Amino acid sequence: MSMKEKYALTDEGAKNVRLGAFWTVVVNIVAMFGVGFFFILMDQLVRALTQGEPLPDMLPYAIGLVVFAIVLWTAHWFQYDYTYGKTYRESGKQRIGLAERLRELPLSFFGKRDLADLTETIMTDATTMEHVYSHVLPYLYGTCISTGIVAACLLVFNWQLALAALWSVPVAFATLFWSRRFSAPLMRKTRSHALDMTENTQEMLECVREIRATNQVDAYLGQADSLIDRHEKSLFKSEVGMGIPVQFTQVIMRFGIATTILAGSLMLADGSIGFMVMFGFLLVVSRIYAPFDQSMLMLAELFMATEVAAPRMKALYDEPVATGSKTFKPCGYDVTFEDVTFSYGDGDEPVVSNVSFVASEGEVTALVGPSGSGKSTLTKLAARFWDADSGRVLVDGVDVTTIDPETLLKDYSVVFQDVLLFDDTVMGNIRLGRRDATDEEVLAAAKAAMCDDFVRKLPQGYDTMIGENGSKLSGGERQRISIARALLKGSPIVLLDEATASLDVENESQVQQALSNLLAGKTVIVIAHRMRTVMSADKIVVLDEGRVVEEGSPDNLLAENGLFARMVNLQGQSSAWTL
Structure with missing residues (x-):
């Protein structure tokens, strides 16, 4: 798996991470040159003190120190720019990319996913990955590469001391990766508990009036306390499960210093190496282990990202988007339903079944029927908020599933x-x-x-x-x-779903008159439960249990004395009801 896929990066983001790792390698190698510079100076001073050689001229060393500082500062500047500056811009692009992806997804996706879950992905997961891009990946990869270069040099210089100094590094990393099999389930459980806590908080905020009105405050607060406690415990277990292996691996690495001293002392005693070689190795070893202390902590964060955050973000990018032609210029705006069947989930009962009718241009077509009969679903299918399981929805003979949703909706109000x-x-x-x-x-x-x-x-x-x-x-x-x-x-097509349901009688009458004047000549599909609001419609389509059971003008349907007539009579009787 490529870096781009593994960490949910863009092409530019993957490039910047590689450049950040490169400049981290440069910084570490330059720092090692500083160690070498100090070693050479100490070697000459020791010779002057022990062998009577003259003290070295300090001017070249002073110039070298200035040059070293300039080079190190330049390398740090480029490292900072690629690991932080460009990474934060990448994070911004990634958040915009997630938002764009959500914009392109069909509404059926949002029907299957919890909004709190999506919010956590955009906010928490994106923030987690931002820190990984800026603080973890460049530093970790750069440290591993630069350490490999230094290790190769040490092996060439003295392979016995090099092995004594470096054996602990691969052992420590292997131990940490082995512990991942135990810590990964804990991380996923912690993330799941955090999501449950967020969902509960969001629900309380959205339903605060209902919670107070039904005296459920104590019950909801108790549930919130329980979820917070559960998340706290799982977070503690997750951190301990990752913290113990990290600390253990740092102890293992420190054994490398002990073995270096032990092997160096034995070789120094039998004359295999000189004191300055031993001193130089100790200098290099102290420099090698310091970056790995932070790297181990970074690996723990990286495991969390690759186990939870990155897969969740990648899953959004992998969701199929609603595609279609960007051009839609029909000659007319008749909306035709041809044997349309639709259900909101795999295996669910169809909400509408084999529905066929035509909403003609220049006419008002009213959809009526009992609650749950599929009226609102049909308007959403007409606007391609969802795609039908079978059958077709056509505008001027063009299947709406072949048109890009944003292009299609330009013709809908x-x-x-x-x-x-x-x-x-x-x-x-x-x-x-x-x-x-x-x-x-x-x-x-x-x-x-x-x-x-x-x-x-x-x-x-x-x-x-x-x-x-x-x-x-x-x-x-x-x-x-x-x-x-x-x-x-x-727009030439207008969908009104209970558009006047919250209006008082006077305003409803006035708005209906305004709608009648302004919607003339358009294709209008109206949903209404008040039968009096559809009595002036050109056509009424009566739905029951997701099927068309009656269709025609109001007068004809009243004459047929079917479901529509029954609904009109029932509403007439209820209008006379008083307390």
Whole structure:
């Protein structure tokens, strides 16, 4: 497996890691030259003191020291740039790349994955890998390469002392890699427990009103305490499981110093080597082991990354994206369903089965039926938020699965039952419908959707920040802003899923009139549970248990006295109900 695949890097990121490792090698080799420089100086001083030779001229050494400092500083600068500066830019690109990948994925992917899990991947896993790219990979690879170069030189110089000094390094690394089989399951369990804790926290924040209203505060806090304790214990086990082998390997490496002293002393005693050779080896050995102390700690972090973070990020990149043609210029906008069958998961019961009907351009087609009959699913299939398991959804005879989703959605305006607004101004939220719209066009859409009256009463009018998901507005106000956004977009296909469900009777009537005027000539698919809101539709498609059971104009369906007529009668009876 290549470095790019193993660590979820881009091409440029892999290149920068290699360059960072290269400059780490340069820094370590230059530092070794410093050790050699010091050894030569000490050798001449010892000779002067023990053999009566004249003291060396210090000027060349002073110049050499200055040159050494300049070279070392330059090498460090390049090392810092490639291991930190370019790596952080790579991390930024990677986060943007993950976001872009999520943007390209079909919505069916999000139906299978927990949002807290995805958030952890983008935030926590990306942060973990950022630290690995900057602090671990270049340093670790560079240290191993430079140590190999120095080891080869030592073996050439004196292989007996070299073996005595270096045997502990491969043994320490082998021990650490062997311990991975025990620590890896602990790391994965810790990550799983952290995710459970995050999901519980997110759920509490999202459902805080319901939790308080149902007196479940103590129960949820108790569950949170339990999950935090479980994560703390698993984290402790994981750190101990990795910490003990790391400390043990550092002790093993220190045995190399002892064996160097022992072997050097024996060779010094029998005259095989001189004192300065022994001294030089001890200098080099002390320099070799220091980087490996940090390398062992880095390996523990690298194991965590390669076992958990990198595979999770790579899994996102491996997910198949929704692809298709970037060009879509139909002559008409009839939306046709041909024997469409769809289920939300493998092995699940189909939500819709063999559905066929045509929503004609210039007409309003209403989808009605009991809850769970597949109405909202059909609108999402029409917009290619999901792809049908079988059958086809066509726009002017073109299968929507052959069109790139973003290209396709340029011709759709959508208002769903669950309104989503952003923590922005009213003007900014409406302008999402069409970024290049003028202020006058935004105001016209707002007035058509009956937003103007309540917006004028806000502290800063259209420049008022409305809070996360429009928290400062009522449900009806949020829905009207969503309608204004769709009207501003002005697409030839309009999907309305309970678009007036949160409006009072007066505003509902006014918005319906505005919709009737502004949606003329478009292909409109409307979902509504209030039968009176679809009585003016050109066509009604009645669904039951995922199948089309009736289809026709309101008058014809009432005359048939089927499911539609029954639903109209039941709502008429319920309207007379009082407390």
